[in-house]
Amino acid sequence: MFAPVPSKPDLVAEEHALLAFWRDRRIFARLREQVAGGTRWSFLDGPITANNPMGVHHAWGRTYKDVFQRYHAMLGHDQRWQNGFDCQGLWVEVNVERDLGFTSKRDIEDYGIAEFVSLCKQRVLTYAARQTEQSIRLGYWMDWDDPEELRRLRDLLAAEPDASVTVEGPRGPVTDTVEMIVGRLGMPEVGGSYYTFSNENNDLIWAFLAECHRRGWLYKGHDTMPWCARCGTGISQHEMTEGYQDREDPGLTIRFPLIDRPGEALLVWTTTPWTLTSNVVAAVGAELAYVKVRQGDRVYWLGKGTLRQALQGPFEVLDELPGSALEGWRYRGPFDDLHAVRAAFATSGRAGGAFEHHIVLWDEVGEEEGTGIVHVAPGCGAEDFALGKQLGLPMIAPLDENGIFIEGFDALTGRDVRDTTDQILERLRHHGFFYRLEPYRHRYPHCWRCGTPLVFRLVDEWYISMGPVYDRPRSELTADEVDASLRYQIMEVVDGIRWIPSFGYERELDWLLNMHDWMISKKRYWGLALPIYDCRACGTVEVVGGREELRERAVEGWEVLEGHTPHRPYVDAVKIACPGCGAPVERVRDVGNPWLDAGIVPFSTMHYRTDPAYWETWFPADFITESFPGQFRNWFYSLLAMSTVLRREAPFRTIFGYATLFGEDGRPMHKSWGNAIEFDEAAERMGVDVMRWTYANARPEDNILFGWHAADEARRELLVLWNVYAFFVTYARVAGWTPDRPAPALDDRTGLDRWILSRLAGLADRVGDRLADYDLDAGAREISRFIDDLSTWYLRLSRKRFSRSSDAADRDAAFATLHTSLVGLARVLAPILPFLSESLYRNLVVAVDAAAPESIHLTSWPAPELSSFRDPGLEDAMAVFSRAVELIRSLRSQAGIKLRQPLARAWITLTDAGVGYSDDMLGRLADEINVKEIVVIASDSDLVERRVKPLLPRIGRRLGAAIPAVMAAARDGTAEIHADGSVTLAGVTLAPDEVEILSSPRPGTAVAHDEGLVVVLDTTVTPELRAEGEARDLQRAIQDLRREMGLAVDERIDLAVEEGPAVERISPFLAGIGAETLADAVAVGPVPADAAFGEVAVESGTLRFGIRRRDGAAS
RNA sequence: GGGGGAGUAGCUCAGCUGGUGAGAGCAGGCGUCUUAUACACGCCCGGUCGGUGGUUCGAGUCCACCCUCCCCUACCA
Known part of the structure; x- marks a missing residue:
């Protein structure tokens, strides 16, 4: 017997109970055993950074990962089930630094690199354990480590890293030092999630880098790089775009006095005053026009096109010269007395003499901003550096790796570059270099980790060359050219991958074409040792x-x-x-860029070096999925680059990208904005199935707005399913029905039964197709439609068969059909909603069938066993019928005749799609719309008047300007309809296929039409029909009273109805009312004093009645 | 700066190669149904389709310009 089901489920409590059940009964382990040796489906997990608790946005991605893995498991596919943790890099360092209150790299070195690195490892283990627990809570099935074991290793690592420890691996115990066991996590002998800090991961990256070097692609670059002074590290191009933010900088205009033109000065503009310390030359555009202007007693040179924006106050133009004429003019800089400047200039001049500031020509100079004269500091800017290298200029690099001015800068030495602006301005003012200061807003790069504005520093970093960019389409390149360029090799690999959504392909190619060489070094501590x-x-x-x-x-x-x-x-x-x-x-x-760590995993986690046969089996991955913003240049890129170098083949076949999760208000989730939802809070308040259903319904290429309201919508949909389930269980228990009762053969069931089973079979087929194609939201929509059909159509029309049927065979057919539908639906839902589906299955199947698999997740995809239920013709017919009911209901509503009022008849025409109906369907339909009779007719011509609707797309081109008149005639109804179906309107004859004939009602009827379906309703309410309607009103009132009294659904009553004129009219129906309301005795007379009293107003008066529990009758 | 996308109901979004009363879901209002008992269903409300001009018999849809937002991309001082 089924266990009773509450009408309102406690989803969260149910989820916890099922987690315990899965754990205790080892369901996941048994699933793995069950599919072992099956066809392989290779999923490769993109590692989650083990640096914080996971968020609801991670749950989105993990829902996809879990759904597709579970679906393939139901198909019997063998899988690896390996989660990944990303462990190394600045993410972790920044947090450990914060915990320790560190502000610079010096703090770390003073603390001890070994100790610091150990803390980084410990932090990773802490959050790997945490995220493991959260993932398990989500219902995400993976080969998880025991979180307690991870925490134990963490504590041992802190206390005694070189102590010997034994852990239980899949092939038996493994003993090693604590530090080495941590380094072997995820390896075949230890099992569990993979960790990018593992020995094997690091080792294989070394192999990759050695291969790059062997081919001559690894090199040391000496360049001016964007640099984060807080983190003390260069920022690669890959990381740059993450950190562009609007920022206000000083827009500073200064004077450079000209040595050979006394009293005259250049005007130069900059937004980075600190770089003036390292000024070497000033650049002008050779083609641009420059003017000499007088302001008071001062004379300036600046670009003609910049006069308006650059100058403050009135001015007088004295002269004009092309930029080329300015070349070589010497000027004095504001910091020429600094030791560092003098030292740099001492021997860099022409013929080995001292260098002097002068004007150079540069085609990069423009007039859109500033003064048309550019201050050039080759040690402080990338483009300046390039120019400096080209012209052989001296380089002044003023900052150390923490952004502190080095020796030789007088008062600035030892000062942090971020707060020297005032000091520099003061000095400029004091020495007469200052001209003007205005705040300037612009997009400026910031450190993507800590938000610090970047500076540019001259440093040595290590790069992997991406090879040349050719000035021709890819199709015209020779094999040799491709062989010489890693970027084109990666593009070829990209061609062989399926990108979902498809624009990902274009975006990746675009990135590859434009990307610079890959900077792989970081001057940090925790990471891959290059x-x-x-x-x-x-x-x-x-x-x-x-x-x-x-x-x-x-x-x-x-x-x-x-x-x-x-x-x-x-x-x-x-x-x-x-x-x-x-x-x-x-x-x-240096340590390595962390994307190296994540990019090697198709090799390191698939035992590339240690077990080639295994690797051959699982490589390339069939599927990977991650959020795509950002990953085109990060994980996707590093996967492709590394696999291309090592194998020149794709590491995965299909990539599925999804967008970004925002708060409900459309903004990024942010604690201080109040729109953030923690994963744990979401799981315990809405339940993870509700969360998963929200994600399953999201269009992956669109951003998702996640919040409590969205979750409520998702929950409502699931509650409809729950209601159907609860209904079934309630009445199956009352009737004592169980699935071992022999079910009537399919042919002996009603059309409605066969219809819902056909829908179920179609559902399993279509959802299977969608999931196989990584189209989860389409699959979820199919399921929503089915739940709606099951609840509002099948069950709604079938209710009486379960509760008050006198036909036992029909009742059994109904139970069997609904049972099959619910179990089938649960199995289709199993990959998406592992908890709710399990809950249904456990009660609907396991509770009554000891031989069944004890978890729904040990069952297979149901499509094959349901396929014989398919009956497309029946489905088409039902679609027409349900549309007819909607139309009739709408007609009733418009006519003000409520559904409870019986009417004599309705007519419907059936299109080709509707001919597959069965007679019992007509009967159900009549019940549903509460008419005595439904007449199916071939033509509606006798029932309606005609209207003509010209089909504009067909006639528009032909008629042109005549259209307005034709349309007006159609609207007025002044149309001539000919026997052959053609129509004349406003003197224009339209062919039958150029018009649609619509119908409008005759008096006493109402008509509606939709896509060729016409329904007509006889709206005449005769006295007899009126009386019957009133009887229904009474019945309704009695049922309401029963509910108020709290009677059980099968409890019997005595009914008394007071005498009166209204009662006369309904007396023929009293017996029927008694049957429907479970009244054993129906009396017309005074209401007994001990009865509950009720009344209902009808047209001919008020019906008063009383009911009371029938004592003892129930026993 | 370059490239792309988007601006449609209070909110989130559909609207195909232009076709003439502009749609859905949610929210709001009203109602209906029901021993699935507060689930569900239906109806209504609500939009000068970012602005201006143009092409056309006809424009949310095509063209031009402008405004606003987002994404990608960029070495501009």
Whole structure:
């Protein structure tokens, strides 16, 4: 027997109960055993950064991952089920620094790199454990580590990293030091999620970098880079776009006095005053016009086109020269007395003499902003640097890695660049260089991690060359040209991948075409140790391809690294012999870009090096999915780049991208804005199935607005399903029905039964197709439509068959049909709503069938076993019928005749689509619209008057200007309809296929039409019909009273109706009312004193009645 | 700065190669149905389709210009 079901479910409590059930009964483990050896479907997880609790936006992506994996499991596909954690990089460092109250890299070095790195690892383990718990709560099935075990390892790592520890792996216990066990997490012998800080991950990146070096693509660049002074690291092009923000800077105009033209000065504009300390030359455009102007007793030179924007106050133009005429003019800079400037200029001048500031020509100079004369500081800007290199200018690099002025800058030395503006302005004013200061708003790059405005610094960084960009379409490139350019090789790989949504393909190609060389170095502590050995003695660069190779080549320091993961500081101690000169070389101190860590996972997690057969089996992944904003240049890019270098083939076949999650108000979720929802809060308040349903219905290419209201909408939809389920269970229990009762054969069931089963079979087919095509929202829409059909059509029309049927066979057919529908629906829902579907299944199947699999997640996709139910003709017919009912209801509403009032008849015409109906459907239909009779007719000609609707798309081109008159005639009804179906309007004859004939009602009827379907309703209410309607009113009132009294659905009553004129009219119906309201005795007379009293107003008076519980009758 | 997208009901969005009363969901109002008991269904309210001009018999849809927002991209001082 089914367990009773509450009418309002506690979804959250149910979810917790099922989590316990799955855990206790090892359902997931058994699913894996069940599909082991099946056809392989390879999903590769994009690692989540284990640095904070997961958010509801992660739950969106994880819903996709879980749905598609579960769907494939239901198809019997073997899978890897490996979650990934992204572990290394600045994300983690920034948080650990914050926890420790650090503000600079010096703090870290004072604290100790080893200790700092250990804290980073501990933080990763903390949040890996946390996110694991949250993912499990979401119902996300993966090969999860035990969160307690992760926390234990974390604590051991803090206390005793070199102590021996044993963990339980899939192939038995594994013993190693704590540090090394942590480094082996996710490896085959330890199992569980993969961690990008693992030894194997780092090792394979070394192999990748060595391969890049072997091909000559790895190089050290000396360039002016965007730099975050807080983090003390360069920012690569990949990271730049994340951090553009509007910012207000000083828009400063200053004077550069001309040495050879006394009393005259150049006007120069800058938004970064600190770079003036490093000014070397001033640039003008050769083609631009420059003017000499007088303001008071001052004379300035500036671009003619900038006069209006640059000058303050009245001026007089004295002279005009082309920019080319200014070349070579010497000027004095504002910081020429600084030691650093003097030193840089001392020997850089022509013929080895001292360098002097002068004007150079530069075609980059424009007049849109500033003064048309550009201050150039090659040590402080990328484009300045390029110009400086081209002209052989001296370079002044004023900042250290923390953004502090280095020695040689007098009072500025030791000061932070971020707060020297006032000091510099003061100095400019004092020495007469100042002209004008105005705030200037512009988009300026900021550090994407900490939000600090970036500065530009001259530094050495390591790059992977992306190869040349050719000035021709890809189709015209030769094989040699492609071989020489990594970017084009990646593009070829991209061609072989399916991108969902499709614009992803274009966007990735666009990024590849425009991207610069990949800067892979970071001057930080926690991350991949770049295995680059840059010999100071002879300049030879060597890259070590793995830990083993390093051990073999080490000439000193190996013992320091021995027993440690390949992280700083231990790895820094190892030196190798320079292959060029033999000198011992140490590793460059840089760590790697974290996207290297995530990009190698198609190799590291698929045992590329250790188990080639396994790798062959699972590579490439069939499917990956991540949020696409940003990932085109991050994970997607690094996956493609690394796989292209190592294999020149795609690491995945299909990529599915989804957009961004915002708060309900359309803004990014932000705690201080009050629109943020924590994952845990969402899970415990709305339930994860509601969350999953919200995500399942979202269009992935659109941003999702997530909040409590959206969740309520999703919940309402699920409650409809729950209501159907609760209805079924309630009446199955009353009737004692269980599935082991033999069900009538399909052919012996009603059209309605066969219809819903056909719909179910179609549902399973279509949802399966959609899920196989990674089109979850379309699948969810199919399910919504089915739930609606099941509830508002099938069940609505079938209710009496469950509760008050005298035909046992028909009742059994109804129960069997609804049971099949609910179980089938649950199985289709299982990948999407693992909890709700399990809840239904456990009660509808497991509770009554000991032989059934004990979890819905151990059942297979139901489409094959349902396919015999398909009957498309029946579905078409039902679509017509349901549309007819809608139209009739609408007619009643317009006519002011409520549904409870019976009417004599309705007529409907049936189109071709409707001919598959069965007779019992007509009967249900008559009940549903409360008419005595439905007459199916071939033509509506006798019932209606005609109106003509010209089909504009057909006639528009032909008639042109005659259209307005034709349309007016159609509206007036002055149309001549000919026997052949053609129509004459306003003197123009239209062919039958150029018009649609509509129908309008005759008196006493109402008519509605839709797509060729016509329904006509006889709206005449005869006295007999009126009386019957009043009887229904009475019945309704009695049922209401029963409810007020709190009677059980099967409790019996005595009914008394007071005498009166109204009663006379309804007396023929009293017996029927008694049956419907479970009244054993129906009396016309005074209402007993102990009865509950009710009344209802009808046309002929008021009906008064009383009911009372029939004592003892129930027992 | 370049490229792309979008501005349609209070909110979130549909509106196909131009066709003449502009749609859905939610919110609001009204009603209906029901021993699925407050679930569901129906109806109504509500829009000068960002602005201006143009092409056309006809423009939310095509063209031009302008305004606002978003995304991508960029070495501009």
